[in-house]
Amino acid sequence: MNKLSLSVPLSLLCLSAFSTEATTYITAKAMLDVNNGKLISTPLIQIDNGVITQVSTGNLPTLQQGDEHIQLPELTIMPGLMDMHVHLTSDPTVPRSERIGQSIPRQAIKAAYFAQKTLNAGFTTVRNVGAQGYSVIAVRDGINAGDIIGPRIWAAGPSLGVTGGHCDNNRLPPEMKYTAEGVADGPWAVRAKVRENIKYGANAIKFCATGGVFSKGTKVGIQQYSLEEMTAIVDEAHMRGLTVAAHAHGTSGITAAIKAGVDSVEHVSFVDDEAIKLAKKHGTWFSMDIYNTEYTLTYGEQNSVAQENLEKERQVSKRQRDSFRRAVDAGVNMVFGTDAAIYPHGDNAKQFSRMVEFGMTPLQAIQSATINSAKLLKVEDQLGQLKVGFAADIIAVKGNPLNDVSLLENVSFVMKAGTVY
Known part of the structure; x- marks a missing residue:
């Protein structure tokens, strides 16, 4: 350097x-x-x-x-390339049972290490959509101050989610009385949680609209937040000038998130024609992580991924790629989002070939990680x-x-x- x-x-x-x-x-x-x-x-x-x-x-x-x-x-x-869906604190080579025991300072050190790997891979801007303890916000601020090396980071604080949902932690017994710090139920509670995230430095907001692949006890396609709650999250964040990402695999959750006014929908596995039409009408961006299936199904057992989660990945993978092709053919706004941390950080660019395989031209794939991502972040006149x-x-x-x-x-x-x- x-x-x-x-x-x-x-x-x-x-x-x-x-x-x-x-x-x-x-x-x-x-x-x-x-x-x-x-x-x-x-x-x-x-x-x-x-x-x-x-x-x-x-x-x-x-x-x-x-x-x-x-x-x-x-x-x-x-x-420079841009990835709109990363989790810099997470290491896919470490079993999830071990990650539960990692302190927030330890996670921040991991994030700093993976931030430099990501930059060295050519990704000069990322959006980190959820991390515990405002750890990635601290890493972002350290990069901006010149203390450490990494990409530009738009950092959400803890992801918002319903009690027992995908953005909660359901792996601990009830006597421990643990609730993830992003959990909030009801319109005013979610507004308060958005305000709390902003208070501690978040410059993006992420919430879980449906179940997910890697959580315990959630059905991947089932809606979690109500439309009223989603609308409250989006309204509060937009009032403060922040973009909002919604984790959504299932059809009803995707549709509700678009109606609520989110800026981007993440994953978008089980999309239907109505949701595609709504996305085009509202100008909603789709961020679809179609690379990491191979890594999960190849190395999941080796990395102690639970059978419940591997089975959900099998349910999602082909459907998500079919949805990706349909969204591309329909002309939906698309950005580059990989869910880095499901696969090793630094391998982000491996998704480009998958995007071309499933319907994009090479230029469209590159645009998703440059001008399109800049538009999503509302910095298209700077990046x-x-x-x-x-x-x-x-x-x-x-x-x-x-x-x-x-x-x-x-x-x-x-x-x-x-x-x-």
């Missing part, structure tokens, strides 16, 4: 700038314009204070004293493209990812906000 400098927030959405008087220039073999899918030869990018200040082609920079010229003559540059005025979040691969999207699994150059990692 060269020229690491401290970051300072440009906004409440943790867009960071780096203070330096020197100018950085990047030249490369080609640049991918993710907006129109054009590959541009011999680009020249000028970067000042972590922001792109000039984009041209066929030129060489005129260097002043202290300026830096990064030459990538064999590589294609493109915007997701290589344009003047945008943050200098830049990655590079050898070859043309429009011809072979799996190239994104081997990123050889990563820059975030003008700093090379």
Whole structure:
């Protein structure tokens, strides 16, 4: 890593700038314009204070004293990638029974480690949709302060959920009287929980609208929060300027979440035509984690995943991929979300090939992780493209990812906000 400098927030959405008087220039073999899918030869990018200040082609920079010229003559540059569904505190190689005993400080250390792995894989922005004890919020703040290395993070606090639902913890006996910290029942209680998350630094909100694969005793497709409760969550979060993600596998939960006004629905396994039409009408984003099935079914028993959870994964996997293809064909807004932590962090880009296999073009898959994700986060004028005025979040691969999207699994150059990692 060269020229690491401290970051300072440009906004409440943790867009960071780096203070330096020197100018950085990047030249490369080609640049991918993710907006129109054009590959541009011999680009020249000028970067000042972590922001792109000039984009041209066929030129060489005129260097002043202290300026830096990064030459990538064999590589294609493109915007840093964005994953809208990660859980940085969780390690899929550690059995869930052991994770219960991990302290919040231990989870925060895990999150810092996995944040750096994620950045090194080319993901310069992530949305962490749920973690205990505001641990990932602390990691995000440490990254912004320059204490540790990692991507830009939009961090939800503890995920909201009903008593005994997917976002509760049902693995402990009743005499322990344990309730997950995100549990809230009823419209005013969920409003209070949103306010609490914001109080402690959340800049995104996530709630569980249905059961889930990896919880105990929940039916994966059954709705949990009522429409009234979901609407209260969304209204409170939107009033404070935060986007809302809804975990929803089942049809009724997906439909209710869209009607409630969520910004994105996660997983979207059992979607029907009505929900697809509603999503298009409301402009709702779908975030569908269609890569991790293979990892779960291959390594689940080895990693002590319970048979109940493996069976639910078998129920979900094919249906979710069919739903993905139908949503793509219908033109639903799609973002890149992988549920990193179900598979090892740093392997996020392996999902691109699955997205192409199940209906997307390589450009659509790349757009889901760049301009689309930036739109979901409402920073499309700052992130997701290589344009003047945008943050200098830049990655590079050898070859043309429009011809072979799996190239994104081997990123050889990563820059975030003008700093090379």
